[in-house]
Amino acid sequence: MKEPNDIILHAVIKVAVVIIFTFSINLFFSGHHNPGGGFIGGLGFSAALTLLFLAFDIETVRQNIPVDFKVLTAIGVLIAVFTGVGGIVFGAPFLTQAFNYFDIPVFGKTELATAVLFDIGVAMAVIGTSMSIILSIGDDH
Amino acid sequence: MSWLHIMILIPFLFAIIVPFIYRVFAPRIHTGWFVLSVPSVIFLYLLMYIPIISTGETILISVPWIPSYGINYTTYIDGLSLVFGLVITGIGALVVLYSIYYMSKLKESLHNFYVYLLLFMGAMLGLVFSDNILVLYVFWELTSISSFLLIAYWYQRERSRYGAQKSMNITIFGGLAMLAGFIMLSMMTETYSIREMINQTDSIYEHSLFLPAMILLLLGAFTKSAQFPFSIWLPDAMEAPTPISAYLHSATMVKAGIYLVARMTPIFGGTPEWFWLVTSAGLITLLYGSLTAVKQTDLKALLAYSTISQLGLIMSLLGMGSASLYYGTGDEASMYAAAVLAAIFHLINHSTFKGSLFMVVGIIDHETGTRDIRRLGGLMHLMPISFTLAIIGGFSMAGLPPFNGFLSKEMFFTAVLNASDMSIFSMESLGVIIPVIAWAASVFTFIYCMILIFKTFTGKYKPKKLEKAAHEAPVGMLVPPVILSSLVIIIFFFPNVLSQYILKPAMGAVLPAYSQPGEIEIKISAWHGWNTELFMTLGVVGAGTFLYLYLKKWIGIYSIYPYSMTFNNFYNQGLGKIEDMSLTLxxxxxxxxxxxxxxxxxxxxxxxxxxxxxxxxxxxxxxxxxxxxxxxxxxxxxxxxxxxxxxxxxxxxxxxxxxxxxxxxxxxxxxxxxxxxxxxxxxxxxxxxxxxxxxxxxxxxxxxxxxxxxxxxxxxxxxxxxxxxxxxxxxxxxxxxxxxxxxxxxxxxxxxxxxxxxxxxNAILVDFRGIDTMLEIFVLGIASLGVYTLVKLRISGRDRSERTK
The missing domain is CATH 1.20.120 (Four Helix Bundle (Hemerythrin (Met), subunit A))
Known part of the structure; x- marks a missing residue:
């Protein structure tokens, strides 16, 4: 690729990426009751990563975030499958999700749901998929 | 989740940790020692069921798997599945012990070997203990796949890859046919449970899909159990390491077809179609296998053909025994029921003597470097223990006393004589052929047993033709065949104990009329007086000895039959044609x-x-x-x-x-x-x-x-x-x-x-339709891998074409 002068892009993205990351994580956790969830959260996350890859060199980002996204996809799918298997262990059908309310110090009465675990798997799979596709195409000179 | 389910899953779970064990302990401790615990524990666990099952009870435990599709993981223990479970784990334990000495811990990639082996063991256990036909099918194909992996274990060798592909092609073809048969069965009965199908036997027989379903199911069973003409894959499967040949290709996997036929007998049995298809396939295979075994020069190939022949024997016994269902109860019914008992008896006997023979051949191969009969000879004094083991196994296979093969061979003769007297299924005109085929096949069985024993162990020792100087095997390698050989003798002297606790419950599973103990009196004894069966055996020994002594004079007739007319040739030609056609298309x-x-x-x-x-x-x-x-x-x-x-x-x-x-x-x-x-x-x-x-x-x-x-x-x-x-x-x-x-x-x-x-x-995504989401992310992952490989492969392909320029 060419070597464009993109100081402004770099400066903006450094701040924007943090905001997008925070927003994606917020989207992910709010998914249970408000718009959001693993799919959108994951996509937002990979959008931020794409931004990073666009603004900086692929090699630079890869050195700073040494994640093999193909492996991330596999881990995500495995997490989703294993939360499903979790249901079987407790005698319920495959993929049964459970939830309950707990009193956690700082947060007060909080709902904890196994669906969130499943959602983490979904988010990881989405991030892994989108990033590995983008990277393998972007890498191809 | 019961203990039984966990026991079936243990091999799979253990297979996951085998690579880690290998990484930590290899090459100091042989990985096999860890694996050995799996079949041993399951074997001991299954032994506990014998007292319960022998009273005629059965156990059914169901765990919902995909309840919305009506697919439950139902395990069902009755006499039949227990027999198979004990054989799978018992022989499995001995084979693992044997493999510890057979497979070098320095040279072989043991983690692959034991992962495949455990995969197979779990699949086989799942197959025999499953009541749901779809679950059974999944395990069935899993055994084919693990067999493929094990045959191709030495994948550097061209013959191994060829044999693996051949077995895969043939058994998967049969498996798919069987799946179609299963689907037809479930369409007729609207259930996936074998138990419930048996209760609807009458309506199945009336149904127009009865015959297609039966033929498709039998295709599955015949391909798996190497019945003629599908038997061609088994000799090529002998490229696998010998412990695998002993385990998969003589004791367990090839008997899955027998299991299926026995399991389906209550549904299809008692009809002339079933009787004729199963009996004739079995008899033809019996004759073909024993005839072809005689001309083999490779010891393992000889054993492979003898396995084919023995499987045919068991299959024909099941076919003849199915006539019992036609009569229901009564004298004639129990007369044919004895054939089913003989089938299960011979199945156990075959597992003992053939397992031991395979191990002996493995020892010969291991200690001399060759399995070629023409290069072997005179090993009697160098390997006395192996010689004794070969005598026990070989004489048992030939049907001589005092070994268990004699008992089941006699029962086989009784069954064929009874069958020839049959007045149903148009047996009046054709019945005479059956004892003739059986007798002729037994003569050739006798001959190849003698070849196996005497050509290798007697005669002149030819050290120049061997790769290593022959000597007796290490003790650990001798222990498993010694255990099997002692079983061969013990069963001869106490057959009725075995019959009481194991054979009769198994027979009850095949013939529901006899599912309670005490409803049938079958006593297995070595001496019946001077009856036709005994004269047949004497004839076998006489004719067999004569033909063996003059083997050189008549062995030439085998070369008359041209190779171009064999099924092997058809398979190879067909495979080449299919490859060309698909390439053009x-x-x-x-x-x-x-x-x-x-x-x-x-x-x-x-x-x-x-x-x-x-x-x-x-x-x-x-x-x-x-x-x-x-x-x-x-x-x-x-x-x-x-x-x-x-x-x-x-x-x-x-x-x-x-x-x-x-x-x-x-x-x-x-x-x-x-x-x-x-x-x-x-x-x-x-x-x-x-x-x-x-x-x-x-x-x-x-x-x-x-x-x-x-x-x-x-x-x-x-x-x-x-x-x-x-x-x-x-x-x-x-x-x-x-x-x-x-x-x-x-x-x-x-x-x-x-x-x-x-x-x-979100609730729909992660909870209500969770399985959709899960499969979606599967698809996502596969898509990303696809893009990745496409992009990367294209690069390397371009590089290659540039280089050739």
Whole structure:
């Protein structure tokens, strides 16, 4: 690729990426009751990563975030499958999700749901998929 | 989740940790020592069931697996599955012990070996203990796959790969046929449970699918159990390491077909079709196997053909025994029931003597470096223990006392004599042939047993032809065959103990009329007086000895039969033809142009969807429930059409990309108007990421104008694109106008109570339709791997072609 002068892009993205990351994580956790969830959260996350890859060199980002996204996809799918298997262990059908309310110090009465675990798997799979596709195409000179 | 389920899963779970064990302990401690615990524990656990099962009880434990499809993981223990379970784990434990000494811990990749072995063991246990036919099918194919992996264990060798592929082709073909048979069965009975099918036997027999289902099922059983003419895969499977040949290809996997036939006998048995198909396939295989075994020069090939022959014997016994179901109860019924008992008895006997013989051959191979009969000889003094073991196993196989093979061979003769007296199934005219075939096959069985024992162990020792100086095997390698050989003798002296606790319950599973103990008196004894069976055996010994002594004089007749007429030749020719044909066919439409592929895909779409809408009256418009179109929506639609047209007619790629992006954002505005924030958010992010992706590719794409000159206007393309547009529009409108199922919005009311979530979209995604989401992310993962490999492979392919230039 060419070597464009993109100081402004770099400066903006450094701040924007943090905001997008925070927003994606917020989207992910709010998914249970408000718009959001693993799919959108994951996509937002990979959008931020794409931004990073666009603004900086692929090699630079890869050195700073040494994640093999193909492996991330596999881990995500495995997490989703294993939360499903979790249901079987407790005698319920495959993929049964459970939830309950707990009193956690700082947060007060909080709902904890196994669906969130499943959602983490979904988010990881989405991030892994989108990033590995983008990277393998972007890498191809 | 019961203990039994856990026991079946243990091999699979252990297979996961085997590579880690290997990494930590190899090469200090042989991985086999750890693996040995698995079959031993399961064997001991299964022993506990013998007292329960021998009283005629059966155990059925069900765990819901995919309850919405009615697929439960139901384990069912009765006499039959217990026999198989004990053989699988018992022989399994001995084979693992043997493999510890056979497979070098320094040279072999043991982690692969034991993972495949455990995979097979688990699959086999799952197969015999499953009551659900679909679960049974899954395990069935899993045994084929693990067998494939084990045959190809030494994948550097061309013969191993060939044998593995052959066994895979044939057994998977049979497995698929069996699946079709299973589906027909479940269509007839509307259940997936074998138990419930047995209760509906009468209605099955009346059904028009009865015969097709039966033939398809038998195809599965015959391919797996190497019945003629599908037997050709078994000799080539001998390329596997000898412990595997002893385990999979003589004691367990090849008996899966026998198991299936025995299991299905209560459903299909008692009909002339079943009787004739099973009996004749068994008898032909018996004769073919024993005839062919005589001419083999490789010890393992000889054992392979003898296995084929013995499997045929068991199969024909099951076929003759099925006549018992025709009579129901009474004297004649119990007369034929004895054949089923003999089948199960011989199955156990065969596992003991053949397992021990395979291990002896493995020892010979291991200690001398060859299995070629022509190079062996005179090993009697060098390997006295192996010689004794070979005598016990060989004489038992030949049907001589005092070994267990004698008892089951006598029972086999009784069964064929009874069958020839049969007055049903048009046996009056054809019945005479059966004892003749049985007797002739037994003569040849006797001959190859003698070849196996005396050509290797007596005669002249030829040290120059051997790769190593022959000597006796280490103790650990001798222990498993010694255990099996002692069983051979013990069973001869105490057959009725075995019969009482194991054989009769197993027979009860095949013939439900005798499922309670005490309803039938069958006493197995070595001495019946001077009856026809004994004279037949004496004849076998006499004729066999005579023919063995003059073997050199008549062995030449085997070379008369031309190779071009063998099934092996047909298989090889056919395989080559199929490969050529598929290459020609694939080359004719895989042009390498994505334009052409789009034409195929879209033509197919138009034909299938348009055709089905046309013929099934799918196109239905109902605008009654639609909300009125507001001004916002009108504006959005006009903007979208403009954006789409811009894409079509833009001269530069950048404009096109921007227009596509605009189109996507407009769609997400639609979602905003229709108050679907989740969808709108997703669409927005997807659009952003896609646009970024386009920008990435942007540099690599050629200028649009150059290409525009080359692509000419084509009428077909216009027709296809208009057609696709029309089809999609009609489809969308009819989907809106038709309500087949309750709308998913029904979940909206109680998503909070059911899933604890106020966001219905998310609740649907992760909870209500969780399996959809799970499979979706599977697809995502596969797609990303596909893109990755396509991109990377293309690079390496280009490099290669550049290099050849």
């Amino acid at each position: 694939t080359k004719s439409y895989m042009t390498g142009f994505i334009r052409d592929y789009f034409v195929y895909v879209f033509t197919f779409l138009i034909i299938i969807i348009g055709g089905s809408m046309l013929f099934l009256d799918g196109a239905a418009f109902d605008a009654g429930n639609n909300a009125p179109v507001s001004i916002y929506e009108g504006v959005l639609i006009i903007s979208m059409i403009t954006a789409a047209l811009t894409v079509l007619f833009s001269k530069s790629r950048l404009t096109a990309i921007v227009a596509v992006g605009a189109l996507g954002y407009l769609v997400s505005l639609f979602f905003v108007i229709f108050r679907a924030p989740d969808l709108a958010l997703t669409q927005l992010v997807v659009e952003t990421v896609t646009t970024a992706l386009f920008l990435l590719c942007f540099y690599h794409l050629p200028e649009i104008r150059r290409e525009a000159v080359r692509v000419k206007f084509r009428m077909t393309n216009l027709v296809i694109s208009l057609g696709v547009g029309a089809i999609v529009a009609i489809l969308a409108l009819s989907a809106n106008g038709t309500r087949l199922f309750e709308p998913i919005a029904y979940y909206y009311e109680n998503s909070y109570e059911l899933a604890g979530a106020r966001n219905i979209v």
